[in-house]
Amino acid sequence: xxxxxxxxxxxxxxxxxxxxxxxxxxxxxxxxxxxxxxxxxxxxxxxxxxxxxxxxxxxxxxxxxxxxxxxxxxxxxxxxxxxxxxxxxxxxxxxxxxxxxxxxxxxxxx
Numbered sequence: 210x211x212x213x214x215x216x217x218x219x220x221x222x223x224x225x226x227x228x229x230x231x232x233x234x235x236x237x238x239x240x241x242x243x244x245x246x247x248x249x250x251x252x253x254x255x256x257x258x259x260x261x262x263x264x265x266x267x268x269x270x271x272x273x274x275x276x277x278x279x280x281x282x283x284x285x286x287x288x289x290x291x292x293x294x295x296x297x298x299x300x301x302x303x304x305x306x307x308x309x310x311x312x313x314x315x316x317x318x319x
Contacts, residue, residue: 274300
């Protein structure tokens, strides 16, 4: 099983890299991060290797509009109507974008 394979690999690499006791690995914390766009695409045996799952959702259309208004304001300091129209249009067309994606998009447009 995958969990045992990972455990054996870790123990073997530790004993090859230094002369620590094999049981010493139980005293150390190991952090493994994985990401996928769909949790359903990850097999059950692989998911069982992780103790915790964290789901981060992309912002909804309203939240994307707020982020875009904030990042585009320097480009439209005296034209709030155009800023609102642009941010509304972009927020509709940028589903699945995260804040970093929106900031990058705004930076490219200015």
